[in-house]
Amino acid sequence: xxxxxxxxxxxxxxxxxxxxxxxxxxxxxxxxxxxxxxxxxxxxxxxxxxxxxxxxxxxxxxxxxxxxxxxxxxxxxxxxxxxxxxxxxxxxxxxxxxxxxxxxxxxxxxxxxxxxxxxxxxxxxxxxxxxxxxxxxxxxxxxxxxxxxxxxxxxxxxxxxxxxxxxxxxxxxxxxxxxxxxxxxxxxxxxxxxxxxxxxxxxxxxxxxxxxxxxxxxxxxxxxxxxxxxxxxxxxxxxxxxxxxxxxxxxxxxxxxxxxxxxxxxxxxxxxxxxxxxxxxxxxxxxxxxxxxxxxxxxxxxxxxxxxxxxxxxxxxxxxxxxxxxxxxxxxxxxxxxxxxxxxxxxxxxxxxxxxxxxxxxxxxxxxxxxxxxxxxxxxxxxxxxxxxxxxxxxxxxxxxxxxxxxxxxxxxxxxxxxxxxxxxxxxxxxxxxxxxxxxxxxxxxxxxxxxxxxxxxxxxxxxxxxxxxxxxxxxxxxxxxxxxxxxxxxxxxxxxxxxxxxxxxxxxxxxxxxxxxxxxxx
DNA sequence: TCTGGGGTCCTGCCCCCT
DNA sequence: TCTGAGGGGGCAGGACCC
Numbered sequence: 001x002x003x004x005x006x007x008x009x010x011x012x013x014x015x016x017x018x019x020x021x022x023x024x025x026x027x028x029x030x031x032x033x034x035x036x037x038x039x040x041x042x043x044x045x046x047x048x049x050x051x052x053x054x055x056x057x058x059x060x061x062x063x064x065x066x067x068x069x070x071x072x073x074x075x076x077x078x079x080x081x082x083x084x085x086x087x088x089x090x091x092x093x094x095x096x097x098x099x100x101x102x103x104x105x106x107x108x109x110x111x112x113x114x115x116x117x118x119x120x121x122x123x124x125x126x127x128x129x130x131x132x133x134x135x136x137x138x139x140x141x142x143x144x145x146x147x148x149x150x151x152x153x154x155x156x157x158x159x160x161x162x163x164x165x166x167x168x169x170x171x172x173x174x175x176x177x178x179x180x181x182x183x184x185x186x187x188x189x190x191x192x193x194x195x196x197x198x199x200x201x202x203x204x205x206x207x208x209x210x211x212x213x214x215x216x217x218x219x220x221x222x223x224x225x226x227x228x229x230x231x232x233x234x235x236x237x238x239x240x241x242x243x244x245x246x247x248x249x250x251x252x253x254x255x256x257x258x259x260x261x262x263x264x265x266x267x268x269x270x271x272x273x274x275x276x277x278x279x280x281x282x283x284x285x286x287x288x289x290x291x292x293x294x295x296x297x298x299x300x301x302x303x304x305x306x307x308x309x310x311x312x313x314x315x316x317x318x319x320x321x322x323x324x325x326x327x328x329x330x331x332x333x334x335x336x337x338x339x340x341x342x343x344x345x346x347x348x349x350x351x352x353x354x355x356x357x358x359x360x361x362x363x364x365x366x367x368x369x370x371x372x373x374x375x376x377x378x379x380x381x382x383x384x385x386x387x388x389x390x391x392x393x394x395x396x397x398x399x400x401x402x403x404x405x406x407x408x409x410x411x412x413x414x415x416x417x418x419x420x421x422x423x424x425x426x427x428x429x430x431x432x433x434x435x436x437x438x439x440x441x442x443x444x445x446x447x448x449x450x451x452x453x454x455x456x457x458x459x460x461x462x463x464x465x466x467x468x469x470x471x472x473x474x475x476x477x478x479x480x481x482x483x484x485x486x487x488x489x490x491x492x493x494x495x496x497x498x499x500x501x502x503x504x505x506x507x508x509x510x511x512x513x514x515x516x517x518x519x520x521x522x523x
Numbered sequence: 524t525c526t527g528g529g530g531t532c533c534t535g536c537c538c539c540c541t
Numbered sequence: 542t543c544t545g546a547g548g549g550g551g552c553a554g555g556a557c558c559c
Contacts, residue, residue, distance in 0.1 A: 024527080031527050033559095046559080049525040092529095092559045176532095178557045211533060212556090235531070242527060277551085287526070293552060325527085 001077065001123075001131045002151035004094035006036035008070055009063055009396065011128045011449040013408060015420060015428035020044070020060035022053055026395060027244050029324070033065055037151060061410075063396030069446045070094075073127050080122050084115060087228045095146075097139050099228035109135075109156055116154045128424075128449045136162075138224035140175055162222035167194035174219045181208060181216075196220035237271065238279065238329025239263045246285045246322035253319050253326065254311065260328040261307040268330055274299040275330030278306055280313035285322035292316060299334035306330065391436060391443075393417040400444035404432065412436060425451045 001007065005023040010016045020039035024032040030050035042057035054062070074093040081088045081096055085103025090096040101107060105115050116133040123131045134145025136157040144166075149155040157165060171177050171185050171193060184207055190196055196204070197220045205213030218224065239260050247253050257280065268275060279293040292313040300306065310328050393399070393412040399419055400406055407421035410431060417436050422429025424447055434441050 027527095028524070029527075031525090033527080047526080050527095051524045052526090055524090095559075176557065180556055209534065236529090238529070240528060289554085291553060295551060327528090329529095 001073075001094035001129055003034055003036050003040075004073075004129070005034035005065055005070060006039070007129050008073055008449065009061075009066075010036060012069065012424050012447065013061075013420070014422050014424070014426060016061050020057050021063065022050075022057065022060045023063050023065050023396070024050055024053075026050065026062060026064050027242075029242050029244060035060075061395075064394040066396060066398070066446055067093075069449075072446075073129065073449065076126050077123055077131065080119060080126060084119065087230050089228045089230055089232075097142065097228045100135075102228070109158060113154065113156055116156070120152075120154060126450065138222075139226050139228065140219055140224040141222070143175065144169075144173060166220070166222055167192065167197075169193045171196055174216060176212065176216060176219070181212070184208060193220050233333070234271065234273070235333060236279075236329055236331040237264060237268045237273070237275065237333070238281075238327055239267065240281060240325055240327030240329075242283070242325045243323070246324050247326075248320065248322050250319060253323055254314065256326050257310050257314050257328060258307050260326055261310045262303050264328045264330060265301060265303040265306050268333075269301050273333045273335065274301040276300070276332035276334065277330065278309035278313065279327075279329040279331060280310050280317070281325070281327035281329065282314075282317050282319065282323055283325035284319075285324060287324070289325075290317065293331075295332065299332065393436060398444040398446045400442050401432075401434075402440035402442075406444060406447060417441070423447050424449050 006021045009021050009023060010019075018038065019036075020042065021036040022032055022039050022044060023034045024030050028051070032044060032046055032048045032050060032053050034046060035044040035053070039053075039057050039060050042060075044053045044057050044060070050062070053060070070093050074090075077094075078088065078090060078096060081098050084105070085098050085100055087099035087102040088096055089098075100112060100115060105111055112135045116135050120131060120133055123129065130152040132146050132149035132152060133154040134142040134147070134149055134157075135154070136142040136145050137159050141157045141162055145155040145157050166173070169192060170182075171190060172182050174193065174196070177185070185191070185196065188199070188203070188207055190199055196216065199207075201214060201217040204217050207213060208216060241256070241260065243256075247256065261278075276299040277293050277295045279291055281289065281291050283289045294309050294313055296305070296309065306328070393409045395409055395411055397409045398406070399409055401419065401421070404419075404421045406423045407419040407429065410418045410420050412418065415436055416433050417438075418431055418433045419441070420429050420431045
């Protein structure tokens with residue numbers, strides 16, 4: 001998929017189409033996940049510090065990723081791929097290898113090209129997004145072809161042309177050659193694929209080690225017989241958080257490690273696995289990273305066991321100078337069924353313990369100062385809403401207003417949140433600003449990017465009528481409500497308080513009159 | 524004001540066992 | 542009974558990928 005996250009956001013948000021869009025971590029230490037092609041013109045790239053991106057492209061829309069949406073689109077695309085062949089190997093949400101031969105596609109360039117073009121059309125129809133297709137006789141070449149095809153194209157590498165094609169390319173083109181390998185090769189005077197071949201396998205092994213050197217030589221010669229492998233089991237599960245501000249307080253570090261251990265086990269259990277080796281990861285103030293690991297006698301999915309192991313590992317790490325990242329992982333995965341009986345018997349006790357932990361966290365939460373990891377949307381953590389914290393409105397998040405309908409958060413701050421009201425099928429919408437605790441405004445489920453088929457029935461009119469559903473009407477509301485008095489705040493959401501619709505819409509105050517956007521610049 | 528989060532694979536070292 | 546070689550597991554770090 002082309003500029004996947006950013007393209008999905010543009011599809012979901014009509015006002016962003018044709019504009020620079022940057023998806024990534026929005027905190028002070030965020031990095032760019034994906035930049036739209038419009039943003040790349042300014043030099044913004046994946047993995048770049050968000051701060052640098054903002055300097056390069058201050059007028060872009062900066063959005064937090066919405067993985068639920070991307071996963072949905074990804075499932076759709078992977079479904080189309082699986083219609084082509086039983087052998088589909090997903091590499092990530094937006095990329096996969098397909099073995100066309102296993103799918104019975106005749107081994108001719110014409111047949112492959114036809115399948116590729118049809119696939120691209122099907123993806124566009126099913127998702128509203130563009131994807132690029134690389135066709136070749138091996139994974140490495142197919143991948144190179146797909147890179148060349150981007151955006152929105154198809155490239156086929158004819159058998160027999162690989163040698164000349166690869167020769168002049170940079171070594172960085174080859175899979176497995178990153179900055180360090182490229183530098184090692186550069187020092188040896190090797191810059192291109194052809195020079196890599198000329199160096200010979202022996203020299204590459206000497207420079208890079210056995211496995212890396214040998215595989216690099218094969219790749220440089222265009223030899224790559226790695227099969228397409230469907231369904232690979234994960235070998236580790238891990239979670240990590242970078243903190244907005246370095247942690248120095250030892251107790252806080254211990255609390256965070258325990259939280260991460262619990263999150264890690266939750267993920268482990270969701271996957272129905274257990275693990276034997278617990279890994280603690282610590283990135284210090286100076287970005288130096290260390291890991292400590294401990295192998296248990298048998299695999300576990302017991303939060304208490306993982307928490308305790310992580311705590312023991314932490315004991316051996318000096319954190320006084322400041323910690324910017326903490327992580328907890330589990331490797332040596334086994335099937336859940338191998339869980340030992342003792343732990344299962346003790347599980348009830350641990351669950352009671354967990355419940356107590358959570359109760360404690362809520363009371364501690366109120367005093368939490370800066371340095372929080374990118375706060376999870378409060379609603380995500382546990383069913384109940386955490387009343388001790390104000391709701392956080394992440395830019396890009398889906399919302400629904402009792403009166404104005406579906407929209408997305410454009411920005412928030414100083415007690416207000418700015419929302420653009422539009423949906424994937426509407427014309428670009430307009431912006432309104434509300435108090436962050438406006439009860440008429442709620443987080444919402446993402447809308448599908450492609451308009452769903454109208455419900456089967458005699459009446460074929462779609463749920464959302466064509467044409468913009470009445471800016472004029474909105475305007476009328478503006479007149480009425482622009483000066484609605486700000487009712488006093490009630491900070492005691494007692495029992496029975498809910499955010500359901502039907503609250504007095506007069507609480508919505510629209511101070512921007514559709515123009516001023518004090519918090520984020522409108523693209 | 525640089526530098527996320529989720530992974531995989533490889534290497535080197537140490538230690539223990541055979 | 543002692544010794545040395547070699548294999549394998551555990552551990553830490555690093556490179557790479559999306």
